[in-house]
Amino acid sequence: MARLKASWAAGTRTPRTRRACAALRAVWSREVGWFVAIGVVSTGGQALLYWVLRLWWPPAVANLLSLLVLTVLNTEANRRLTFRHAATKPTRAHLGAGGLFLLGYLLTSGxxxxxxxxHPDASPAAETAVLAATSLAVTVVRFVVLRLAVFRGPEGRRG
Known part of the structure; x- marks a missing residue:
């Protein structure tokens, strides 16, 4: 990987490094595609669950429960589909996602x-729209952290 980065930076890409770059782009494209698909379903699921829970509980509680349920489902789907080639055990994946859950909860609840x-008279639908928009921003950060820290591929490991 270091050789690939050095040749890329030096502008001296050989056919071998060009193939490696193309392969790396293909992996990232596949991962981003799965992550987006899972994220869309998760965001929709969280918004729907939040909206239902909002009938009984205040916004922070409804958000906590909906985010908790969907984070577990989302992490497992990403572990199995998006980052399926990473040798990350389920426990590590869910613990790593736990910190991201806290960040997501704080930002979306805030x-x-x-x-x-x-807007004290806003409808639960308007609250849900704010929740979904904030969740989208959190998702971008979540992908980067999951990809680079939690589900590192063999090229991201040392020794």
Whole structure:
């Protein structure tokens, strides 16, 4: 991998490094595709669950429960489909996703609470839209952290 980066930076790509770069782009493209598909389904599921839970509980509680359920499902789907070639054990994957869950919860709850403070008469549908938009931003950060730290491929391992 270091040789690939050095040849890329030096602009001296050989046919071998060009093939390696193409293979790397293909892997990232496949991973991004699966991550987006799973993310769309997860965001929709979380929004629907939040909307239902919002009938009984305040925004922070509804968000916590919906995010918790969907984070577990999302992490397992990403482990099996998106990052299926990584040698990450389920326990490590779910523990790694736990920190991201906390970040996601704090950011999405903060956004919803801020929105309900600014618009106290807003409908649960409007709150859900804010939740979905914030979840999208959190998802981008989540992919990068999962790919680079939790589900590192063989090229990301040392020794």
């Amino acid at each position: 956004a919803v609470l801020w929105f309900t403070h600014r």
